[in-house]
Amino acid sequence: MPTLKPELPDDHLEYVEAWGRASGSVAHVFRPSTIDELKKNFKLAQETGRTIGFRGGGNSYGDAFGNRENMVLDLSRLNRITDWNPETGIIKVEPGVTVEQLWRYVLADGWWPPVVTGTAKTTVGGCAAMNTHGKNGFVMGTFGDHITEFEMLMANGRKKVCNREKNSELFHAAIGGFGMFGCFTSLTMQLKKIYSGHLEVEGCSRPNLASAMSWFDENRDGADYLVGWLDSTAKGSGFGRGEMHKARYLQPGEDPAPARTLSLQAQAIPDSIMGIIPKSSMWFYMGFFFNNFGMKMVNTGKYVAARMLTGEKGKKYQQPHAAYHFLLDYVPGWKWGYGRGGLIQYQTFFPKKTAEDAFAALLKLNQERRMPNYLTVVKRHKPSDFLVSYSPDGYSMAMDFRITRHNREAVSRMARAMDEIVVKHHGQFYFAKDSTLRPDIAQQTMGTEKVAEVIRLKKKYDSKFFFQTDLWNRVFAPLAKK
Template structure:
């Protein structure tokens, strides 16, 4: 008799409560490490294992099962909140699974282990004239982490999330089975594990298609805008002709200037437009410089940012940025910039998050349908100002729906807000997030687990009742009947207390 297929749900599977792991037997203390959320606002102690082979991953699963502890998958740990953390259990760090398995420079298709970073991908491909369709604002995340969160870029309305460009993957289920998944094979698991925040199985390899580019440069145009109405008007007007659009918002500005900021539109160069493509496509000409003005080591810059990382300093920095952009931007023309320079702006200052020490930062990003976005984001900004907790950075993007089960995307806009966390304001920041959650839920919006730190299950009731979430949790029970794969985020939002 063949073994039961874990992906076929038995009729009672959806109702079954996952079996608890056995009574824990302590793991040896020599793997104990402090593991932090990227935003440094949460930290846990875990038994960290960093296998470099599939056999090694299986071994960690077996060890955890024998000891009665759970396993949290972790890539580069670039999720802002607790999505890649699992305290007092096993943290399975995939960063040593970092080999590119295959690269086809004619077709632009790469097959790689899950710990390969976005940086490795573009460095492998660019000199052959390819660039990833979707990259986040930093190049250090792993492919496994990006697939598990189904990340989006500054072109989400145009090309969808990274999942839209994954041809297939292999995944190791906690049951020990390996499944190959694509749109044609195990399609349900394909659409659930992409964006499935690492609790269905561990990606072992990912096959990704890349985009043909004819130059290492983009044409970039800055467009200053006076308020949110204008920001949204420019986005709507330019969506068709732009390859990338991203808005920065000065969250300190209020009244008629609420939502003022700067949009950057970027476009690929057409074939023949760049007279020296072989030069501009060189990895060396994409790399971000290590020094500022050729002399000042950028590794030290965060220390100079630190005195400004407070309300007074950030109000001034935001206002200066806006007024400078008004003076210099919008005159038409624009400039060229490397792909890496445009895409990974947040990597320009290494370790910039350390300016937020000791309490760290969280990011609050909500996704709102287009018709409600103006009202919700205006109210979010006003709320932050009323509560005296103004985000130091606000980033605005356009999105489109996608076919993945746990999608965070909508036909609308997202607004990402960075909040400084201190011992004194922590409770207020979480309270403010709860107020903003209500606006998001009322507007039929969505949340993004890669950024989340604050969501509470009580506020997720309506969301958890959704058919797709029920389907996801049923698949979780089928793929992982022992509930081996967990994270702090999963425990916070999806397990019965």
């Protein structure tokens, strides 16, 4: 059998599970710790006829870092901070440096990553590849907006330095290009100067969807962060009600003791609740609420509590950065509460004009099908100039759905129905969260020209399609074949 691929030994085989745990695939996983090793992995893949997909922190909800039966390079050991200038706030890191590593490194000098994800376990390489966003998208844009330069190892084994002037085509394609053009080997970022380890946070409640949505633009002046949580279970006059949080950095002089709040101790997330309940086992108890009835109680309870504690007018308090930003790390392992089947997230982005109608239609559909999403988060965004951009001047809504052995088909069908709403309202999808997108919907939401451009650049920079992931094979490979 002459055309057989040379065998790749099975001692690196691993089940690579989606962060949401609802899916996964088996791949040969390698964890290079140096650029030389990375190059050797490239060579091994080429010799054995395998493709390569990259994995950073492994926090993508779906199949963005899986690469069925091929190679996955986990870059989490390429995690050195190679240069830091506390005067200018410019930092140079390897791709496996996590957001947590980053903020802990620079905090005492009075700096903070300008855009952070809801968990600090993500890596800089992963954030750049997915071009992630935070709660400040409306003012700070996306993660990639703060990258000034990167070095990339291309499929041919050569290094390319890219910034907004040099190799700018590749710069704008690779950021947000979900690992399809090459491997980041070094990234340079401009961080944000802060004058206190605390943020001033103001929480308030909003009684319905229209008022929750208008809250964003009413509050954007003077706010550095805006985020809303919606009660997805409320019907009737309370439909779309929620709790909103805005936050702003403290100005110089506002914090009487910045050196204290800018210390790691001041940022520590407590490991118990109210000082007694250990959080390490919380996920287990949360499991009792991860069903339609339990979630109705939790959502209602959360809204009522917000209404009583903060009211519509709002209440101000100070909170450490880490506690405000990394809500997903607040209860360790909370996703296990979803049970064996895990969860998926369906996040969509709509222009300002259509967002409210679209959100209403989506939430109604979930309620009608008795598959309410358990956690609904709304954020405000502005457009970015990267090739695979997903954020318009508008809003995003992220919805978490529990997956069980029996509801896969129903959720899948509902996702198709939601897709129609998204297409109708000119919505967009974001690959770090996606598990359900199909090629035809990708083409409709991204536009034929954008898809063609992605494929053209893929062919230009990786002509043999050496870099692939399950996500690429699901959404783009069928389009590239046409």
